[in-house]
Every structure is written in C-alpha cells, then in structure tokens.
Amino acid sequence: MIRITFPDGTVREYQKGVSSYEVAMSISPRLAAEVYAATVNGELRDIARPLDTDSTLRLHKWDDPEAKHAFWHSSAHLMAEALESLWPGIKFGIGPAIENGFYYDVDPGEGKVITDADLPVIEARMKDLAARNSQIVRTEVSKKEALELFTAKGDEYKTELISELEDGTITLYRQGNFTDLCRGPHLPDTSAIKAIKILSLAGAYWRGDEKRRMLTRIYGITFPKQKMLDEYMVMLEEARKRDHRRIGRELELFSFSHKVGMGLPLWLPKGADLKQRLIDFMTRVLKKRGYTMVSTPxxxxxxxxxxxxxxxxxxxxxxxxxxxxQEGEVFMLKPMNCPHHCEIYNATPHSYKELPIRMAEFGTVYRYEQSGELHGLTRVRSFTQDDAHHFCRPDQLKDEFKSIIDLVQYIFKIAGFSEFTAQISLRDPQNHEKYIGSDENWEKAEKAIIEAAGEKNLTTTIAIGEAAFYGPKLDFMVRDAIGRKWQLGTIQVDYNLPERFELTYMGNDNQKHQPVMIHRAIFGSMERFVAVLIENTSGKFPIWLTPDQAVMLPISEKFNEYAKTILNLLNNSDIRTLIDDRNEKIGKKIRDNELKRIPYLLVIGEKEAESGTISVRRQGEGDKGVMKPEEFIRLVRDEIGREIDV
RNA sequence: GCCUCCUUAGCUCAGUGGUAGAGCAGCUCACUCGUAAUGAGCAGGUCGUGGGUUCAACUCCCAUGGGAGGCUCCA
Structure with missing residues (x-):
C-alpha cells in the first residue's frame, strides 16, 4: 500500500501502482471525468501514470492551467494524427499547448500547401478520430530508439530535436496510428475532446530562425463541451469588435493612407485631440515630479x-x-531621442547638487519596421514617445528607478490598466558580444533594477537575453483585445551612453564624475498607448479624456435655438459639447450618438425649453432624468475629479 | 522580408467569362417628432495597380501595391 496526501492534508491509502485517475474515481466518478492532469510530488504527470510511492497528489480540473495544458497538448497530437492521415508523409515540427489552445508546426512536403479551405477538413477528421476514444500511451525510450524511429519515418525535424535531448529522458506518446516525441503530460485517451475548432494558419520559421525553412503553423482550440467552444467563439467575436483599428475608424480617431505610406499614422481631429489631452496631462504630472521639458529636431x-x-x-x-x-553631410531620421538628450546635458556644466536631472520630451521618432510587422497603431514606422532621461549620481539610481515605477503605476491606474505585467530584461550571460559596456556596470545596473522592483513589491518575470544592447530594463506590458501583450512603459538603466558622450558632473570632491542615465517611457508611445486604451475601453474613454463629452439633442428643429444656448454655456464651462441639430427623429439621434460613445446625451424638447433644464442620458446606461445645466456641469466636473484624482 | 488568406462605392459586403449590385453613410425633399434606425428620391465605383490569355476579363494567369493572422525583430 502507498499513502497519498491530498492538498487539504487528508491522507488515503491505495494499492501500489494505482493511477491518479483511479484515485479520482475512488473519490467520485464525476470528479474523475473532469480531471485532466495531476501534480505528483510537485511534478506534473499524466493521470494514467501509476503511483509507486507515497506521494502528494493534486488533481487538476479544467479551471487549472495544468489541466488545459494537457487537454490542448493532447489535442495537438490528435490534430497531428488527423494531418498525417490527410497528408501522408507530412513532417512535424513542434506542437505545443499555448495560452488559448494549441498549434502544430508542420511541413506538408514539397509542392503541397495547406490552405484555409482545409481547416474544416482537418476539424472533421479530428472529430472522427476523437470519437474512437483511442488510448494515449506513454513509453520511455532510449535516444537511439527514438532516433531510429523518426529517422525511419523521415521526420528530420523530430530527429533534430531528439539529437539535442539527453538520453534517458525521452518519452513518446502514441494514440491510434500516431506516435510523437513528447514530454507530456497527456489525457488518458481522446474521448474528452468533444468540441474542436481549427482556427487559423500561419507561417512559422523552424525554430524561429528566419534563415531556416518556413513551416505551416496550424492553430486550433478544443473544449470538453460544445457550449464552451461556442462561448469562446462569441468571446473572440466580441474581442474583434474592440479592435482599435475598427474603433479608430468608427470614431474618426486616426487613419492610414497608401499615399502617405504604410505604418505612418494620420491623426484625425478627434484622435489628435485625444492624443494632445494625454500629452497635456502627462506634462502636468511630469512638471510636478521635477521633470523639465526639452525639444529636439x-x-x-x-x-x-x-x-x-x-x-x-x-x-x-x-x-x-x-x-x-553639400557633400559629406549625412543625417539620419531620429530613431530615438537619447543621443540628442545627451547633447542637451552636455550643453551646460553640471554640479552634483543639480542631479538628478529629469529631461522629458514627446519626441517623434522613425524606425524602419519590416512591412509584415506593421499593425494598426501598435506597430508603426513613425511614433511619438513620451520619452525622458534621468541623469543621476550612482547613489541616486535606485531611488530614481523607484520613483519611475511609482509613476508607471500612477498612470496605469488612471488609464484603468489594472492587469499589467512587469518584466525584468537582463542580458544573456552566454552572449556578451551582443551588448556594450563593462561587466561591472551591467552587474550594478541589473542589481539596481531587481532591488528597486523588489522594494516596490512589483510582481515581475525575468527574461534572460531580452536586455537592450546598452543596458538592462524593466518593461510594463498590457494586453490588447485578443490577449496579445504590448510593451508600453519601459525603464532602462544605461552606463554606456554617459561614457560614449563623455557626460560628467562636478562632484563635491571637485572632480569630474560620470552620471548614470535612465531611459524611460510611461505611455511607451502615444500611438501604442492609445491603441491599447481603445481596446481596453472599447472606445468608451474616461470622460476627462474623451474627445466629446456631451452632445445636445434637440427633439425637433424648434428647440435648436435653446439647445444652442445650453451648448454655449457648457462649452464656456469647459465641457466639450456638440450639437446634433440634424433633421432626424430623437430615436435616430440617440442611436447615432450612442454609437459614437459620447458619454452624455442631452435631450432638449418643449419641457426643457420651458423649465430651463436639460434631460440627461448617460451613454450605455440610459435616461438619468432632468436637471439644471449647472447641476450637470457639477456632475461632469465631479466625475472628472474622481477619474484623475487617483 | 517569409507563409496562408484577402483586396468591388466613404464603411460592411453580394456578384457573373458578355465592362456591376445591396445596406449603412452622404446629398435633396417631405415630416417637426420625447430616449437605440421616419419615408421618398438623388448621387457615388475605369471592381487596388500593371501586364497577359480571350472576340470579350471585375471574373482566368503572371507581376506588383496594400491589408489580415502568424514567424522574426522591436534601440
């Protein structure tokens, strides 16, 4: 007998060799039906694998990421089995579970192409295969056996992977006629995979290397119930409606023109207004925090x-x-502001008493991005950074760094980005030639970032090898409508530019010293920030920021005049108000302005004109009743106060 | 840049080897209206661009621009 300890501390005894699935069955068949993976003594495992020793056991149901991972990984294998039956001789790269679903990278073979039209075919074959309830069987093999198997099959991608694995750690999983190299864990069989959707095709370089062959990546997702898949597809559709490119056009915020050139955003009046409001707001915040504004070409x-x-x-x-x-004069379009700012620093002598100097600029920069990389406002060739550089003494570095973390948290809170991730990017210790600067400075900078993040209680992930070439950094990422992560804020420590530009300050010892430089952006770029803001708010911007805060809706042309007097009153009270005096019915006006996401719709008819009031309707919420214009002004001001005073 | 797909009116999209349609938006007129679409009419496209095949190309083929989803990159 062996003793199994559950997460709640209870201990039960079982026959040696019992599987996690059987343990689940012993508790309840319903539980067993929902368990897809198990953590045994801290190690994630197939639920079909036998337990041979006293163990701690956690059973993973669908809601655990571990369960989804196993479910989708098995689904990837199922798709591979379907692909192999549809395209005999197809070769397989890797096929992992991902955050939402799974993919498999495949090479259909010379001259063969998988197209969108094939996706339903793959889906149908997968359903057939899943219905056979094939067992998914794990076997441990030697490296030699694995190599022989996949060499015989002609799967050169798999043999390449195997050749890099250590002997004795190699496992295969087989279901039906399909065998794959895989670490697992997997479902015990394919019966749980009830709802299947093959989503899309993409190209993907083998091992992410653009010099190597491009494989076809097939994305899919599966669920234990059809209803869950249906809900997921609805969710995806909703997310697409929040796409900033779509809302940007609907709300007339920005546009692109083939004539101007791809990746070069054109801010339309409403978008430019919104962007300027963000800049004005940030400028006020920065001035309070001891920044000075500069401007460079x-x-x-x-x-x-x-x-x-x-x-x-x-x-x-x-x-x-x-x-x-004039020959010999060569200029570059500015791809970043830092060198200019270094020369501003050098324009005047500096004392240790002046530091830190915080130099900020909304600097428009130009970067050549490959054409396939461009994406709406999130990836463009011309963008405006809310850039700043802190020049400080080494002893001030950590405090400066922490103050910037504060600022990021403050701005993200106002923007409503409650769910962001912070990533510390360090250099790759194996690859020093990618970076410039001394080891000593790198170590100091990396230590400062890690400590500062720790002292601000920031939850961070560490990415080795993701540092900038001149220094380590802390990046803040926010998700877009469909879950992609975009870097917004970034804070980077740099000992190298001060050296290259020979930046100095006079210390209290009457000697010249080199300042440390911190590069930082909070919004990241105005373009990307607005894009993410649009997707996070569906275009329903906070009222302090939104281009138009209210719109007057006269019920008929008879009340246009009264509406215009209120319009003037509101605009003179700094409430950005429009009038919709089109010759349309009130229902039509309400619908159109609701769709424009104008926060307040002010209906004006006979009653209001007589009593000197306005009828207030809140976008998305409905009628809020009648009030005096002064009351409405106070209402809006209070709301703005709450939004900005965080 | 690479892979797959897409490209028809301002927007969303139909469409056929015999040089094009709908809805919305726009304009005009009527209606003067009470909280998510009043009605009628008008106008709008050399079907992304350039070649080719054909008696005839929006449709088939080639090239090229642009877009979507990925890959790669992101100072």
Whole structure:
C-alpha cells in the first residue's frame, strides 16, 4: 500500500501502482471525468501514470492551467494524427499547448500547401478520430530508439530535436496510428475532446530562425463541451469588435493612407485631440515630479548615432541616411531621442547638487519596421514617445528607478490598466558580444533594477537575453483585445551612453564624475498607448479624456435655438459639447450618438425649453432624468475629479 | 522580408467569362417628432495597380501595391 496526501492534508491509502485517475474515481466518478492532469510530488504527470510511492497528489480540473495544458497538448497530437492521415508523409515540427489552445508546426512536403479551405477538413477528421476514444500511451525510450524511429519515418525535424535531448529522458506518446516525441503530460485517451475548432494558419520559421525553412503553423482550440467552444467563439467575436483599428475608424480617431505610406499614422481631429489631452496631462504630472521639458529636431547627424553606438547596431535596419547637396553631410531620421538628450546635458556644466536631472520630451521618432510587422497603431514606422532621461549620481539610481515605477503605476491606474505585467530584461550571460559596456556596470545596473522592483513589491518575470544592447530594463506590458501583450512603459538603466558622450558632473570632491542615465517611457508611445486604451475601453474613454463629452439633442428643429444656448454655456464651462441639430427623429439621434460613445446625451424638447433644464442620458446606461445645466456641469466636473484624482 | 488568406462605392459586403449590385453613410425633399434606425428620391465605383490569355476579363494567369493572422525583430 502507498499513502497519498491530498492538498487539504487528508491522507488515503491505495494499492501500489494505482493511477491518479483511479484515485479520482475512488473519490467520485464525476470528479474523475473532469480531471485532466495531476501534480505528483510537485511534478506534473499524466493521470494514467501509476503511483509507486507515497506521494502528494493534486488533481487538476479544467479551471487549472495544468489541466488545459494537457487537454490542448493532447489535442495537438490528435490534430497531428488527423494531418498525417490527410497528408501522408507530412513532417512535424513542434506542437505545443499555448495560452488559448494549441498549434502544430508542420511541413506538408514539397509542392503541397495547406490552405484555409482545409481547416474544416482537418476539424472533421479530428472529430472522427476523437470519437474512437483511442488510448494515449506513454513509453520511455532510449535516444537511439527514438532516433531510429523518426529517422525511419523521415521526420528530420523530430530527429533534430531528439539529437539535442539527453538520453534517458525521452518519452513518446502514441494514440491510434500516431506516435510523437513528447514530454507530456497527456489525457488518458481522446474521448474528452468533444468540441474542436481549427482556427487559423500561419507561417512559422523552424525554430524561429528566419534563415531556416518556413513551416505551416496550424492553430486550433478544443473544449470538453460544445457550449464552451461556442462561448469562446462569441468571446473572440466580441474581442474583434474592440479592435482599435475598427474603433479608430468608427470614431474618426486616426487613419492610414497608401499615399502617405504604410505604418505612418494620420491623426484625425478627434484622435489628435485625444492624443494632445494625454500629452497635456502627462506634462502636468511630469512638471510636478521635477521633470523639465526639452525639444529636439527630427533628424540628427550620422555622427551622433555613431557616437551613441546605435548606428553600428541598427544602422543597416534603419531608414536610409539623408544626404544634402553639400557633400559629406549625412543625417539620419531620429530613431530615438537619447543621443540628442545627451547633447542637451552636455550643453551646460553640471554640479552634483543639480542631479538628478529629469529631461522629458514627446519626441517623434522613425524606425524602419519590416512591412509584415506593421499593425494598426501598435506597430508603426513613425511614433511619438513620451520619452525622458534621468541623469543621476550612482547613489541616486535606485531611488530614481523607484520613483519611475511609482509613476508607471500612477498612470496605469488612471488609464484603468489594472492587469499589467512587469518584466525584468537582463542580458544573456552566454552572449556578451551582443551588448556594450563593462561587466561591472551591467552587474550594478541589473542589481539596481531587481532591488528597486523588489522594494516596490512589483510582481515581475525575468527574461534572460531580452536586455537592450546598452543596458538592462524593466518593461510594463498590457494586453490588447485578443490577449496579445504590448510593451508600453519601459525603464532602462544605461552606463554606456554617459561614457560614449563623455557626460560628467562636478562632484563635491571637485572632480569630474560620470552620471548614470535612465531611459524611460510611461505611455511607451502615444500611438501604442492609445491603441491599447481603445481596446481596453472599447472606445468608451474616461470622460476627462474623451474627445466629446456631451452632445445636445434637440427633439425637433424648434428647440435648436435653446439647445444652442445650453451648448454655449457648457462649452464656456469647459465641457466639450456638440450639437446634433440634424433633421432626424430623437430615436435616430440617440442611436447615432450612442454609437459614437459620447458619454452624455442631452435631450432638449418643449419641457426643457420651458423649465430651463436639460434631460440627461448617460451613454450605455440610459435616461438619468432632468436637471439644471449647472447641476450637470457639477456632475461632469465631479466625475472628472474622481477619474484623475487617483 | 517569409507563409496562408484577402483586396468591388466613404464603411460592411453580394456578384457573373458578355465592362456591376445591396445596406449603412452622404446629398435633396417631405415630416417637426420625447430616449437605440421616419419615408421618398438623388448621387457615388475605369471592381487596388500593371501586364497577359480571350472576340470579350471585375471574373482566368503572371507581376506588383496594400491589408489580415502568424514567424522574426522591436534601440
């Protein structure tokens, strides 16, 4: 007998060799039917695997990520089995479970193409195969056996993977006629996979390397119940409606023009207004926090970027240099503001007493992004950073860093980004040539970031090898409508530019010292921030920020005049108000302005005109009753006060 | 840049080897209206661009621009 300890501390005895599934059955068959994976002594396992020793056991139901992972991983294998039966000889790369569903990278073979039209076919075959309730069987094999198996099959991608694995750790999973190299864990059989949707196709380079072959990546998702899949598809559809490109067009915020060029956003009046309001707000916040504003040109001499090291690192991937009629003059479109700011620092001498200097600019920069990379406002070739550089003494570094974390948290709170992630990006210790600067400075900078994040109680993930070439960084990421993560805020420590630009300050010892530089952006870029804000709010911006706060809706043309007097009153009271005096019925006006997401719709008819009132309707909420214009002004001001005073 | 798909009116989309339609938006007129679409009429497209096949191409083929989803990259 072996003793199994459950998460709640209870202990039960079982026959040696009992499976996690059987344990679940012994508790309740209903539980067993919903368990897809188990953590045994801290190790995630198939529920079909036998338990041989006294163990702690956690059973994972659907709501646990571990369960979904096993479910979707098995689904990936099921899809692979379907693909192999449809395209004999197809070769397989990797097929993992992902956050929502799974994919498999495949090579259908020379001259064969999988297209969108094949997706329903794959789906149907998967359903057939799933219905056979094939057992999913785990076997441990030697490296030699594994290599022989996949060499015989001609699966060169798998053999490449196997050749990098350690002997004795290799496992295979087989269901039906399909065998895959896999660590697991998996479902005991395919019967639980009831609802299947093959979502999309994409190209993906083998092992993410663009010099290697491009495989076909097939994305899918599965659920134990059809209803869950239906709900998921509805959720996806809802998310698509929040796409900032769609809302940006509907609300007339921004546009792109083929003639102007791809990736070059055009801010329409309402969007420009919104963007400017964000800039004004941020400027007020920065001034309170001891920043000074600076302004620099959109181009800079190529020497500037040679000094900074950017030219060497990125010159080939940038917009081409600009040359002048005068020979020998070469300029670059500004891809970042830091070198300019370094030269502003150098324009005047500095004492240790002045530091930290916090220099901010809403600087528009230009970066050549590959055409396939461009995406709405989140990935563009021209964008405005809310950029700033802190020049500080080494002893001030950590406090400066912490103050910026504070600022990020403050701004994200006002923007309503409650769910953001913070990532500390360090250099790859295996690959020092990717970075510039001394080991000593890197270690100091990395230590400062980790400590500062720790002292601010920030939950962080650490990404090795993701640092900028000049220093480590802390990035803040927010999700868009369909769950993609976008980096907004970033804080980066840099000992290298101060050295390259020979930045100095006079210390209390009457000696020159080198300041430390912190690069930081809070919004990241105005473009990306607005995009993420649109998707997080569905275009229902907070009232302090929204382009139009209220719209007057006269019930008929008879009341246009009264509506206009109120319009003037509101606008003079700094409430951004429009009038919809079209010759339309009130129902139509309400519908149109609701769709424009204007927060307050003010209906004006005979009653209001007689009593000197307005009838207030809140967007998305309905009629709020009649009030005096002064009351409404107070209402809006209070609301703005609550939004900004966080 | 690469893979798959898409590209028809301002927007959303039909459509056929015989040079095009709908809804919404726009404009005009009538109605003067009470909380999510009043009615009628008008106007709007060399079917992304350039080649080719054909008696004839929006439709088939090639190239190219642009877009979508990914891959890669993101100072």
């Amino acid at each position: 959109h181009i800079g001499s190529v020497d500037l970027y040679k000094t900074s090291g950017h030219y060497e690192k990125y010159g080939a991937d940038s917009f081409r240099p600009i040359t002048t009629p």
